[in-house]
Amino acid sequence: MAKVTMTVNGKSVSRDVEGRTLLVQFLREKLNLTGTHVGCDTSQCGACVVHVNGEAVKSCTMFAAEAEGAEVTTIEAVENDDGSLSVVQQAFQDHHGLQCGFCTPGMVMTATALLKENPKPSEAEIRDHLEGNICRCTGYHNIVKAIMAASGQDVSSVAAE
Amino acid sequence: MYAFDVERPTSVADAVAALGKEEAQALGGGQTLIPTLKQRLAMPSVLVSLTGIAEIQGVCKDDDGRVCIGGGTKHAVVAKEAAAHYPALAELASHIGDPAVRNRGTIGGSLANNDPSACYPAAALGSGATIVTNTREIAADDYFQGMFTTALDEGEIITEVKFPVPEKAKYMKFEQPASRFALVGVFVAKYADGVRVAVTGASNDGVFRWSEAEAALSKDFSAGALDGLSVPGDGMISDLHGSGDYRAHLVAVMTKRAVAAAH
Ligand SMILES: Cc1cc2nc3c(=O)[nH]c(=O)nc-3n(C[C@H](O)[C@H](O)[C@H](O)COP(=O)(O)OP(=O)(O)OC[C@H]3O[C@@H](n4cnc5c(N)ncnc54)[C@H](O)[C@@H]3O)c2cc1C
Numbered sequence: 001m002a003k004v005t006m007t008v009n010g011k012s013v014s015r016d017v018e019g020r021t022l023l024v025q026f027l028r029e030k031l032n033l034t035g036t037h038v039g040c041d042t043s044q045c046g047a048c049v050v051h052v053n054g055e056a057v058k059s060c061t062m063f064a065a066e067a068e069g070a071e072v073t074t075i076e077a078v079e080n081d082d083g084s085l086s087v088v089q090q091a092f093q094d095h096h097g098l099q100c101g102f103c104t105p106g107m108v109m110t111a112t113a114l115l116k117e118n119p120k121p122s123e124a125e126i127r128d129h130l131e132g133n134i135c136r137c138t139g140y141h142n143i144v145k146a147i148m149a150a151s152g153q154d155v156s157s158v159a160a161e
Numbered sequence: 162m163y164a165f166d167v168e169r170p171t172s173v174a175d176a177v178a179a180l181g182k183e184e185a186q187a188l189g190g191g192q193t194l195i196p197t198l199k200q201r202l203a204m205p206s207v208l209v210s211l212t213g214i215a216e217i218q219g220v221c222k223d224d225d226g227r228v229c230i231g232g233g234t235k236h237a238v239v240a241k242e243a244a245a246h247y248p249a250l251a252e253l254a255s256h257i258g259d260p261a262v263r264n265r266g267t268i269g270g271s272l273a274n275n276d277p278s279a280c281y282p283a284a285a286l287g288s289g290a291t292i293v294t295n296t297r298e299i300a301a302d303d304y305f306q307g308m309f310t311t312a313l314d315e316g317e318i319i320t321e322v323k324f325p326v327p328e329k330a331k332y333m334k335f336e337q338p339a340s341r342f343a344l345v346g347v348f349v350a351k352y353a354d355g356v357r358v359a360v361t362g363a364s365n366d367g368v369f370r371w372s373e374a375e376a377a378l379s380k381d382f383s384a385g386a387l388d389g390l391s392v393p394g395d396g397m398i399s400d401l402h403g404s405g406d407y408r409a410h411l412v413a414v415m416t417k418r419a420v421a422a423a424h
C-alpha cells in the first residue's frame with residue numbers, strides 16, 4: 001500500500017492504494033463516485049472515461065498511483081455550478097441521446113473533451129471521436145445529434161432518428 | 162492482476178536504476194501492458210512508470226533536420242506537434258486507436274511492444290528512423306526482430322526516436338474495425354536517395370520492408386509502377402479477420418493507395 005493524493009472534482013483526496021488499484025476502482029470503491037462505469041474493463045467501451053488534467057482517458061486502463069498530483073474530473077462534476085445540467089448533458093436529454101444510460105457518463109465526458117478542443121465539430125468528426133465509446137442501445141444517431149446541438153449547430157440534417 | 166508496486170521516477174537515470182530491480186518492468190501509457198496484466202500474462206514485482214519523466218517527452222527538430230520524438234511522448238501529442246514537421250507521421254499518430262488511447266499511449270511503448278499490427282513500427286521502419294535508448298542508438302533496420310521481438314535488452318528504455326523527414330510520405334491503414342489496429346498498414350516514404358515501403362499487420366514475422374516495391378518506386382514514384390507486383394500469401398497472418406492471401410492482396414492495394422496519396 002502507498003498513499004496517493006490527487007484532486008478529484010475540485011477536492012483534494014488522499015487514500016492508501018495498492019499498485020494494481022485502477023483509477024476507476026479508486027473513484028468507485030474508495031470515493032464512492034459510482035457515476036463512472038465499468039463496461040468492458042479491457043479499454044474498448046469507454047464507459048469509464050474521465051478527465052485527467054483535462055484530457056479524456058479510460059480510467060480502467062490507468063493506475064490510481066499514476067494520477068498522483070493530477071486533477072481528475074468525473075461525470076459527477078460536469079453539471080453547472082448551480083446544479084443545473086451542463087450544455088452537453090441537457091442536449092443528451094433533449095435529443096434522446098441515451099436509453100439505458102450505461103454508456104452515458106463516458107459519452108458525456110468524451111463529448112465534453114471534444115467540444116473543448118473543437119467547438120464546432122462536423123458530424124464525421126464527432127463519429128470519429130466517438131470511436132472508443134460503445135453504445136448498445138441508441139444506434140449512435142441521437143448521441144451525434146446531441147453533441148452537434150450542444151455545439152450550437154443545426155441538427156436537422158443529421159441522419160435518421 | 163497479481164500484486165506489484167508502482168514507482169514514478171522523474172529522470173531516466175532513476176528509471177534505469179529502478180528497472181535494475183528483480184522483476185521490474187517499464188510502464189509507458191499502459192494501453193497494452195495494463196490489459197496484459199489483467200489477463201495475468203505478466204507478473205512484475207515493480208512497474209516503473211515513465212510518464213513523469215519530462216526529459217523523454219515532446220517533439221523537436223535536430224540539427225540534421227530530423228524530427229525527434231521523446232520515447233514517452235503520447236500519440237495525441239505527436240498528432241499535434243509533429244504535424245508541421247512530418248505530416249504523414251502526425252496523421253498516423255492521429256489514427257491510432259481512439260482519443261482516450263491516444264491521450265495515454267506512447268511511441269516508446271508501441272515500439273517496445275512491436276505488436277505485428279501496430280502502426281508506429283511501419284513509420285519507424287519506413288522512415289529509416291533511429292531508436293535511441295539510455296545506452297545506444299539502434300537503426301530501425303536492426304531494431305525489429307519479429308513479432309513482439311526487438312533489439313532492446315532487459316531494462317533498456319527508449320528515450321527518443323529520430324525520423325529523417327522525407328520529400329513525400331503516406332501511411333495507409335486498412336482498419337480491423339473491432340480493434341482499430343491495422344489489418345494491413347503500409348507506410349511509403351520518398352527520400353532523395355530512394356523510396357522505403359514498410360508493411361505492418363500482414364506478416365507472421367512482424368513489420369517488414371517490401372523491397373521489390375521499393376525498387377520499382379525508386380525508379381518511378383507512381384501507383385502504376387507497382388502494376389503486377391505482389392507479395393506471397395505464405396507467411397502472412399491468417400485469422401478470422403482475413404486469410405493470408407487476403408492480407409497479401411491488401412498489401413499491394415494499400416501500397417498503391419499510399420503512393421497515390423503521398424504528400
Ligand atoms: C482500444 C485500443 C486500440 C488501439 N489501437 C491501436 C492502433 O490502431 N495502432 C497501434 O499501433 N496501436 C494501437 N493500440 C496500442 C496503443 O498504441 C498502445 O499505446 C501501445 O501499443 C503501447 O504503448 P504504451 O505507452 O501504452 O505502452 P505500455 O502498455 O505501457 O507498455 C507496452 C510495453 O512496452 C514497454 N515500454 C513502455 N514504454 C517503454 C519505453 N519508453 N522504453 C522501453 N520499453 C517500454 C513496457 O514495459 C511494455 O512491455 C491500441 C490500444 C487500445 C487499448
Ligand code: FES
Nearest residue numbers: 039040041046060
Ligand atoms: S470499462 Fe474502461 S473502456 Fe470499457
Ligand code: FES
Nearest residue numbers: 099103135136137
Ligand atoms: S444508452 Fe444503453 S449503452 Fe448507450
